[in-house]
Amino acid sequence: MDQKDLLPLSTENILQLLKRELRLSFIKKGKDYFVSCPFHQEKSPSFTFEPEKKIFKCFGCGFGAGNIFKLWTQMKKISVIEAKKEIKQLGYQVGSEENWLEQEEISKEKKLFSLVTTIYQHNLFSVAGKKALAYLKQKRQINKETIQQFGFGCSVNHRQLTNLFSASSEDAEHLLLTNLLRSKENSQIIDFFTENQLIIPLQNEKGEIVAFAGRKIETTEWDTSQNKYLHLPNYENYQKSSFLYNYFRVKQMGEKDFCYLVEGFFDVISLTQAGVNNCLASLGTSLSKQQLNLLKKLKKKIILFLDGDSAGKQATIKLAIALLAQDIECEIIDCSLSLDPDEICQQKQEELVQICQKKKDPYLHILEHFAQAWEILENPQSIASFIRKIANLFRDFPPKIQEFLLEKLSAFTNWDKEEIREVYFAYQSQTKAQEINKEEELLAYCCQNRRYWLIIQQENYFFSQLEYRYLYQLLHNYYTTKPHLEFNLEKLTVDNNSLKEKTRQLQEIIDDNFNQTDPISTANFLKLLQESKT
Numbered sequence: 001m002d003q004k005d006l007l008p009l010s011t012e013n014i015l016q017l018l019k020r021e022l023r024l025s026f027i028k029k030g031k032d033y034f035v036s037c038p039f040h041q042e043k044s045p046s047f048t049f050e051p052e053k054k055i056f057k058c059f060g061c062g063f064g065a066g067n068i069f070k071l072w073t074q075m076k077k078i079s080v081i082e083a084k085k086e087i088k089q090l091g092y093q094v095g096s097e098e099n100w101l102e103q104e105e106i107s108k109e110k111k112l113f114s115l116v117t118t119i120y121q122h123n124l125f126s127v128a129g130k131k132a133l134a135y136l137k138q139k140r141q142i143n144k145e146t147i148q149q150f151g152f153g154c155s156v157n158h159r160q161l162t163n164l165f166s167a168s169s170e171d172a173e174h175l176l177l178t179n180l181l182r183s184k185e186n187s188q189i190i191d192f193f194t195e196n197q198l199i200i201p202l203q204n205e206k207g208e209i210v211a212f213a214g215r216k217i218e219t220t221e222w223d224t225s226q227n228k229y230l231h232l233p234n235y236e237n238y239q240k241s242s243f244l245y246n247y248f249r250v251k252q253m254g255e256k257d258f259c260y261l262v263e264g265f266f267d268v269i270s271l272t273q274a275g276v277n278n279c280l281a282s283l284g285t286s287l288s289k290q291q292l293n294l295l296k297k298l299k300k301k302i303i304l305f306l307d308g309d310s311a312g313k314q315a316t317i318k319l320a321i322a323l324l325a326q327d328i329e330c331e332i333i334d335c336s337l338s339l340d341p342d343e344i345c346q347q348k349q350e351e352l353v354q355i356c357q358k359k360k361d362p363y364l365h366i367l368e369h370f371a372q373a374w375e376i377l378e379n380p381q382s383i384a385s386f387i388r389k390i391a392n393l394f395r396d397f398p399p400k401i402q403e404f405l406l407e408k409l410s411a412f413t414n415w416d417k418e419e420i421r422e423v424y425f426a427y428q429s430q431t432k433a434q435e436i437n438k439e440e441e442l443l444a445y446c447c448q449n450r451r452y453w454l455i456i457q458q459e460n461y462f463f464s465q466l467e468y469r470y471l472y473q474l475l476h477n478y479y480t481t482k483p484h485l486e487f488n489l490e491k492l493t494v495d496n497n498s499l500k501e502k503t504r505q506l507q508e509i510i511d512d513n514f515n516q517t518d519p520i521s522t523a524n525f526l527k528l529l530q531e532s533k534t
Contacts, residue, residue, distance in 0.1 A: 006093040011051040039063050062183035077234045089523045113209045120153025120199040128156040132198050135217045146273045151201045155193035162189050179233045207248040211238040242290035245281040253278050258301040262341050270345035285315035292326050305333040307340040320362040331359040383413050391424045438532035439468050
C-alpha cells in the first residue's frame with residue numbers, strides 16, 4: 001500500500017482503530033478519553049487516552065504506554081515492530097519515532113536492567129541470599145565461577161525494587177512497563193519477583209539483559225516443572241516466544257560449527273560447567289517461528305539433546321521435524337538414559353563425553369522411533385500403517401526428501417521401493433484431496449477472531465454452500481449480541497446432522513491448522529477472501 005493512501009494516526013483515527021480492532025470504546029470526559037482498563041477488572045473506567053500527548057495511562061493498575069504501538073504490544077503480546085506492521089496493514093501511517101527519543105528510552109532501560117541485575121546479584125551473596133546460594137552450590141552443584149558467569153541473583157522480598165525506585169516516578173514507570181514491578185487490584189505497587197526466588201538474567205541476541213526468570217528455591221511435591229519457574233511477562237523488548245537462552249554466547253563462538261539445543265536453563269548451565277559450553281535452550285518442547293529464525297541465523301548444525309524419557313523422545317521428534325522443515329541441519333543425541341542433560345551432569349558426568357558422541361541422522365532416528373512403535377516386522381498391515389505415518393509427517397517436504405525417505409523405508413521394511421511408493425503417495429493424495437477449501441478456511445478464521453468476521457461483514461461476502469451460510473449466520477448473531485466475547489465453536493448447538501458434520505469439520509480445521517500465537521495478517525486474510533471469490 002502506497003504511503004499516501006495510508007491514514008494518519010490522528011486522535012479520531014486512533015479511537016476508531018482501537019474500537020474496531022481491540023474493542024476499546026473510549027468515552028470523552030473533559031479533554032481526555034476514558035474506557036474500562038483491559039488489564040484489570042474495575043467498576044469505573046480509569047484507563048485514559050490523552051489526545052495531546054497520544055499516551056495511555058490507567059489510574060487503577062498503573063499501566064502506561066507512551067504511544068499506540070506500545071499499547072498494541074501489550075494487548076496483543078507482540079513486539080513493537082510487529083505492532084507497527086499490523087497497524088500499517090490495517091491502513092494507517094506508522095512513521096518512525098524520533099531517533100533521539102527512542103535511543104534515550106532504550107538507554108534508560110539498559111541502565112535500569114543493569115542496576116536491577118546488580119541488586120539481585122548483591123542479594124545472592126548477602127545474608128538474605130543464603131538459602132539461594134546454598135541451593136545453587138549444594139542441590140545444583142554449581143560452582144562460584146559458573147554462578148558468576150551466568151549472573152545469578154536472588155530476590156529477597158516483594159518490596160525491594162518498589163522501595164528502591166519509589167523516589168523516581170520515571171524509573172518506577174519504566175519498571176512497570178517492563179513488568180519488573182506490577183500493580184495489584186488495590187493499586188498497590190509490588191515487585192514481580194517475591195521472596196526467596198533464584199533470579200536468572202536473560203540476554204537478547206545482542207547480549208543485553210532484557211528480562212529475568214525466577215526459580216522457586218523451596219518447592220513441594222505438588223510443584224510441576226512448569227510452575228517452579230516464573231517468567232517475566234512479555235513487554236515491548238522481550239517476547240518469550242522469540243527467545244533462546246544462552247543464544248548470545250553461542251553466537252559468539254564462531255570457531256564451532258555446531259551447537260546443542262536443550263530444554264531448560266540448568267541443562268545449559270550444567271553442561272557449560274562440565275565443558276560443553278556451546279549449548280542453548282528453547283525453554284520448552286516446541287519451537288516458535290521466531291526461534292526457528294534465530295537458529296537459522298546461527299548457521300550452525302543443531303544437535304538435539306533432550307530428556308531421555310518417553311516425553312523427551314516425543315519432543316525430540318517434533319523438534320527435529322520442525323528444524324528439517326526449515327532446512328536447518330540437525331542431529332540427535334541418542335541417549336538410553338531416562339535423564340535430562342542436567343541430571344546426566346550431576347549423576348553420570350563420567351559418561352557425558354561418550355553420550356555426546358552418540359549422534360544420529362534425524363531421518364534415521366525418526367524412522368527407527370516409529371518402526372519400534374508399529375512393530376513393523378509383524379505383518380503387512382502394520383508396515384503399511386508405518387509408511388502412512390511417515391508420509392503424513394513429511395507430506396510438505398520437497399520431492400528430493402520424499403525420494404530419500406522411500407529409499408530408507410525400503411531398507412527398513414524389506415519392501416520394494418515401488419511398492420512403498422504406491423502406499424506412500426496414495427496416502428498423500430488422499431489427504432490432499434481432503435484439504436480444507438477456502439470457504440471453510442474463511443469460516444475457521446472468523447471463529448478464531450472477531451476482526452476477521454468484521455472484514456467478512458464489511459466486504460458483504462456470500463458463502464456459496466447453504467451449510468456455511470447458516471453457520472455464518474449463527475456466528476453473526478453471536479458476535480452482534482455478545483460484542484465483548486470471542487466465539488467458541490464447541491458451544492454451538494445445532495440439530496441438523498449435515499450441520500453437525502460441518503461444525504465438526506470446522507473444529508478439526510481449527511485444531512489442526514490454526515495457531516493463535518501466529519495469526520494471519522489482515523492483508524493475507526483479504527487476499528484469501530479475494531481468492532475465494534474467483
